[in-house]
Amino acid sequence: TTLRHDIELPNNIPKLLIEKHANYLISYGTNKDEYNYSQTEHMRMSGMYWGLTALDLMGKLEQTNKEEVLEFIRQCQNDNGGISASIQHDPHLLYTLSAVQILCIYDALDVINVDKVISYVKERQQPDGSFVGDQWGEVDVRFSFCAVATLSLLNCLDAIDVEKAVQFVLKCMNFDGGFGSKPGSESHAGLIYCCVGLLSITGHLHLIDADRLGWWLCERQLPSGGLNGRPEKLPDVCYSWWVLSALTILGRLHWIDKKGLMDYILICQDIETGGFSDRPGDMVDPFHTLFGLTALSLLDKNFSLKPINPTYCMPEYIIDRLGLKPSRLD
Numbered sequence: 001t002t003l004r005h006d007i008e009l010p011n012n013i014p015k016l017l018i019e020k021h022a023n024y025l026i027s028y029g030t031n032k033d034e035y036n037y038s039q040t041e042h043m044r045m046s047g048m049y050w051g052l053t054a055l056d057l058m059g060k061l062e063q064t065n066k067e068e069v070l071e072f073i074r075q076c077q078n079d080n081g082g083i084s085a086s087i088q089h090d091p092h093l094l095y096t097l098s099a100v101q102i103l104c105i106y107d108a109l110d111v112i113n114v115d116k117v118i119s120y121v122k123e124r125q126q127p128d129g130s131f132v133g134d135q136w137g138e139v140d141v142r143f144s145f146c147a148v149a150t151l152s153l154l155n156c157l158d159a160i161d162v163e164k165a166v167q168f169v170l171k172c173m174n175f176d177g178g179f180g181s182k183p184g185s186e187s188h189a190g191l192i193y194c195c196v197g198l199l200s201i202t203g204h205l206h207l208i209d210a211d212r213l214g215w216w217l218c219e220r221q222l223p224s225g226g227l228n229g230r231p232e233k234l235p236d237v238c239y240s241w242w243v244l245s246a247l248t249i250l251g252r253l254h255w256i257d258k259k260g261l262m263d264y265i266l267i268c269q270d271i272e273t274g275g276f277s278d279r280p281g282d283m284v285d286p287f288h289t290l291f292g293l294t295a296l297s298l299l300d301k302n303f304s305l306k307p308i309n310p311t312y313c314m315p316e317y318i319i320d321r322l323g324l325k326p327s328r329l330d
């Protein structure tokens, strides 16, 4: 038998500890001298998006300091329109998307210069349709997703060449039905989410082999119930989100053993501190806390969580308010 990387699950599964997770996220953002907080300055804008989206799903957004967040975002917009992870850092498509997602949740897009964000994103597109993340020029299909998601949230997709952006995504498709970060790169669940999400926004899902990709995604589930991101890897809560959101968009969520995955995710809660970790017993962080909650929201409506939109990883009611209709296969 092939040696499977996996973990053993204990038999008592805790229920979803919403109050603990809300307190963990609120205090993560408030005591700024705490060690972990200082280590994440280089990705602060994304960290804020992860924490605020999780709090909104739990119905706790009114416990956040909206004015402080809006002032921070305003100070992170650079002269070229791009938005950085922290004040005085370099702008990047990753943090421009996180900032726009936060402003959509707070319904406060007026605190930034939207026209300059649009031109910053447009300037990142390359002749082959791909996108670079910032002025250092690294190409990665993750940045294509950031560009398309940002512009669609700003209702301005026509600022870029959508057909060429789609062509580049198709060059990243592999024979296993999955997608890698660049043409020829190995399939990976996180990149599959980015490519499926981009094709969902632009209305090109018919270009995907949904059965072949759906099968590859279901193969991520291990005996522990958890999902990994590539064959032979260990399970990890954040892959629950990358795999489940892609399967939901492809209309094949029912191909997964939902109960097994739910138990795996619930075991990854820290019942003392609140928060979710990648695997049981590891350190929790806001990243895995968001993706544990969004996966549970997709798996079962009976957790007291708001519905999550699988394409944008934002609360469904925000996508509805923006009048956006990302496509899905039924």
Ligand SMILES: COc1ccc(S(=O)(=O)N2Cc3cc(-c4ccc(C=O)o4)ccc3N(Cc3cncn3C)C[C@H]2Cc2ccc(O)cc2)cc1
Pocket (backbone or CB within 6 Å): 040, 043, 046, 047, 048, 050, 190, 236, 238, 278, 285, 286, 287
């Ligand atoms: C702890 O080591 C890492 C490694 C990579 C990163 S990352 O920025 O390239 N990134 C996001 C990420 C964030 C965290 C984290 C810790 C504390 C906070 C506070 O907000 O956020 C932790 C991990 C992490 N990773 C790494 C990872 C997650 N599961 C397995 N791994 C190896 C993902 C990584 C890539 C990424 C994914 C989505 C996204 O929107 C942005 C970046 C960050 C920390």
Ligand SMILES: [Zn+2]
Pocket (backbone or CB within 6 Å): 236, 237, 238, 239, 278, 288
């Ligand atoms: Zn992870």
